[in-house]
Amino acid sequence: GNSVTQMEGPVTLSEEAFLTINCTYTATGYPSLFWYVQYPGEGLQLLLKATKADDKGSNKGFEATYRKETTSFHLEKGSVQVSDSAVYFCALSRTGANNLFFGTGTRLTVIP
Amino acid sequence: EPEVTQTPSHQVTQMGQEVILRCVPISNHLYFYWYRQILGQKVEFLVSFYNNEISEKSEIFDDQFSVERPDGSNFTLKIRSTKLEDSAMYFCASSETRGGGQETQYFGPGTRLLVL
Numbered sequence A: 001g002n003s004v005t006q007m008e009g010p011v012t013l014s015e016e017a018f019l020t021i022n023c024t025y026t027a028t029g030y031p032s033l034f035w036y037v038q039y040p041g042e043g044l045q046l047l048l049k050a051t052k053a054d055d056k057g058s059n060k061g062f063e064a065t066y067r068k069e070t071t072s073f074h075l076e077k078g079s080v081q082v083s084d085s086a087v088y089f090c091a092l093s094r095t096g097a098n099n100l101f102f103g104t105g106t107r108l109t110v111i112p
Numbered sequence B: 001e002p003e004v005t006q007t008p009s010h011q012v013t014q015m016g017q018e019v020i021l022r023c024v025p026i027s028n029h030l031y032f033y034w035y036r037q038i039l040g041q042k043v044e045f046l047v048s049f050y051n052n053e054i055s056e057k058s059e060i061f062d063d064q065f066s067v068e069r070p071d072g073s074n075f076t077l078k079i080r081s082t083k084l085e086d087s088a089m090y091f092c093a094s095s096e097t098r099g100g101g102q103e104t105q106y107f108g109p110g111t112r113l114l115v116l
Helices: none
Strands: A003-006 A011-014 A019-021 A023-026 A032-038 A044-050 A056-059 A062-065 A075-077 A086-093 A100-102 A106-111 B005-007 B010-013 B019-024 B031-037 B043-050 B053-057 B065-068 B075-079 B088-095 B111-115
Touching: A003 A086, A003 A100, A011 A019, A019 A106, A023 A032, A023 A086, A032 A062, A044 A062, A100 B031, A100 B043, B005 B088, B010 B019, B019 B031, B019 B088, B019 B111, B043 B065, B043 B075, B075 B088
Parallel strands: A011 A106, B010 B111
Antiparallel strands: A003 A023, A019 A075, A032 A044, A032 A086, A044 A056, A056 A062, A062 A075, A086 A100, A086 A106, B005 B019, B019 B075, B031 B043, B031 B088, B043 B053, B065 B075, B088 B111
16 A cells, blocks of 8 residues: 655754654555645645655755655755744655645754 | 635534535646545545546545535535544645646645534
């Protein structure tokens, strides 16, 4: 089947710390992988995506690389800011389909 | 920037009552979705909708659920007879096209439904 497992939170970091949120997946075929972010009171927003193995998605200083050999798509940022405080969701979609399979979300709090 | 909107933001209902959750997708989008997240659990796909019919649904989307696009702008999710276990955050999403899994879906802020 298709599923996503992501690191449980909450995660609390100091400003300028390095962030990693782990995400691994199980899927048939060649899925596309996504990171969505949800800021307080808002909807889920696409943060970045990768559609094939070894692709790196990046946005707003965040990066994630599609690793087929380890079935992973870990989210990283070199220096987090208070404004990065949000819930981060890893997700996949199957080839030829549109529905997304999500992880449980990881709440990140960045303190000054 | 265009966005998906949902109303109400919160709804409390009694078990057995019908609820309708409303969504206004982005205006030029053609594909619409509902997802839900029970507290502490994963966001789960419920249904996708295109050209006035359901294109895909999960096993969660049973006969108690229905979707409709009653006019050119709204997209609704109806739960006919709510159960306690329907309590969740319900997210609406839309996408411009069906991109074979690569298309970006744009999500609304969610409706938190509490069934008592």
